Amino acid sequence: MRLLTHNMLSSNIKGVTNGFPLRIEVEKVIEKEVDFNIDFLRNMFAKIEWKALAEASRTMGYSELPDDAESSMLDSDEFLRKFHHALLELHLEEGALVCPETGRKFPVNKGIPNMLLHEDEV
Amino acid sequence: MASRPELQAPPEIFYNDDEARKYTSSSRIIDIQAKLSERALELLALPDDGVPRLLLDIGCGSGLSGETLTDNGHQWIGLDISQSMLDIALEREAEGDLILGDMGQGLGLRPGVIDGAISISAVQWLCNADKSSHEPRVRLKAFFGSLYRCLARGARAVLQVYPENLAQRELILGFAMRAGFSGGVVVDFPHSTKKRKEYLVLTCGPPSLSSATPKGRGEDGESGSDEDSSDDEENQSVSVSDRHRPRKKQKLNKKVKGREWVLRKKEQMRRKGNAVPLDTKYTARKRKARF
Numbered sequence: 001m002r003l004l005t006h007n008m009l010s011s012n013i014k015g016v017t018n019g020f021p022l023r024i025e026v027e028k029v030i031e032k033e034v035d036f037n038i039d040f041l042r043n044m045f046a047k048i049e050w051k052a053l054a055e056a057s058r059t060m061g062y063s064e065l066p067d068d069a070e071s072s073m074l075d076s077d078e079f080l081r082k083f084h085h086a087l088l089e090l091h092l093e094e095g096a097l098v099c100p101e102t103g104r105k106f107p108v109n110k111g112i113p114n115m116l117l118h119e120d121e122v
Numbered sequence: 123m124a125s126r127p128e129l130q131a132p133p134e135i136f137y138n139d140d141e142a143r144k145y146t147s148s149s150r151i152i153d154i155q156a157k158l159s160e161r162a163l164e165l166l167a168l169p170d171d172g173v174p175r176l177l178l179d180i181g182c183g184s185g186l187s188g189e190t191l192t193d194n195g196h197q198w199i200g201l202d203i204s205q206s207m208l209d210i211a212l213e214r215e216a217e218g219d220l221i222l223g224d225m226g227q228g229l230g231l232r233p234g235v236i237d238g239a240i241s242i243s244a245v246q247w248l249c250n251a252d253k254s255s256h257e258p259r260v261r262l263k264a265f266f267g268s269l270y271r272c273l274a275r276g277a278r279a280v281l282q283v284y285p286e287n288l289a290q291r292e293l294i295l296g297f298a299m300r301a302g303f304s305g306g307v308v309v310d311f312p313h314s315t316k317k318r319k320e321y322l323v324l325t326c327g328p329p330s331l332s333s334a335t336p337k338g339r340g341e342d343g344e345s346g347s348d349e350d351s352s353d354d355e356e357n358q359s360v361s362v363s364d365r366h367r368p369r370k371k372q373k374l375n376k377k378v379k380g381r382e383w384v385l386r387k388k389e390q391m392r393r394k395g396n397a398v399p400l401d402t403k404y405t406a407r408k409r410k411a412r413f
Contacts, residue, residue, distance in 0.1 A: 004176070005199050005219040012230030012268075020232060040174040040197065047176075047235045047274075088197075112208055115223040115230055119255045122227050122264075 011099035021052035132252035137204035145184035159187035175237035181244025185216030226261030231272035266301035
């Protein structure tokens with residue numbers, strides 16, 4: 001699972017008002033190279049919750065992202081490369097996602113988070 | 123005809139390792155899935171500017187539909203309830219991110235982040251109650267509600283479905299409309315039982331010019347051609363102006379079969395050996411009104 005997906009996912013448990021961002025528990029991280037596409041990054045920047053992305057990438061062991069970002073920084077190639085790497089190339093292979101409100105763990109196996117809810121959580 | 127998979131077992135059980143294996147070994151299944159997803163992507167009508175979008179694939183299964191998205195340069199997130207199918211997707215090295223989840227529990231995505239959603243042959247599963255806790259109406263509502271929330275404004279969702287009957291199609295469409303979507307059903311090849319495919323084309327937000335439902339393929343009975351024509355019966359988009367349109371008056375001048383037709387029929391009867399009155403100047407003449 002990439003951080004792109006992590007940035008979109010929120011906890012869906014009944015009664016949880018703010019299920020975002022899910023905390024990451026890391027067991028194994030892998031990196032896969034992906035083609036660099038500026039248009040996609042520019043398009044996604046507006047939709048990304050930057051704080052969540054920066055913190056998530058730090059948890060995954062990549063601390064190059066600045067704490068704050070503005071759209072003016074999108075002109076810098078260096079920034080875009082870092083953004084690209086954090087968003088698309090870091091994969092959480094094994095670990096867990098934790099709901100920030102209830103502490104419920106969603107296990108991640110082989111890169112696939114198990115977001116199935118129990119019957120009493122729907 | 124084989125029984126519908128929906129009637130056999132819940133999806134997470136029906137799509138076991140054996141069933142999932144078919145999605146790598148059967149070239150027929152692969153071919154059909156690829157065609158369906160190509161058509162869905164076409165109906166999604168993303169702006170043609172070459173910018174990759176973030177799309178959602180609901181019921182992504184083995185990632186066959188996602189492959190089409192990747193081929194077109196898009197990033198995607200896939201959701202499926204069957205672990206076996208997702209394992210196959212890993213084996214096929216699907217480029218998108220995969221999530222094990224149940225669409226009937228809601229999608230669990232942040233609002234307004236997804237640029238478009240497709241779903242190939244999945245949504246009709248929601249109409250089944252596979253567990254005692256399942257209530258199709260609640261699950262459909264949760265699904266369409268969360269789908270509406272996570273889509274960006276003006277974004278489209280194209281859901282290819284196999285509804286079991288008319289009631290099921292109306293149920294699905296009804297919940298989509300109630301969630302706030304506008305749009306309708308596009309039917310490709312409506313005259314063919316096998317090739318017939320239905321797509322729910324839904325647009326986030328109120329009806330507008332851009333959300334007009336596209337036309338289905340092969341509606342003139344021509345298979346394979348791209349010639350389009352509208353099919354008002356199947357196009358169930360809700361629009362206010364339609365509702366208040368006065369009914370068409372029934373045609374008054376009913377077509378009367380002429381003298382020639384009567385003569386031909388009489389000739390036929392004669393050839394059969396029946397007793398038929400002679401042809402005279404009165405034959406097939408209209409009766410006077412007083413009669």
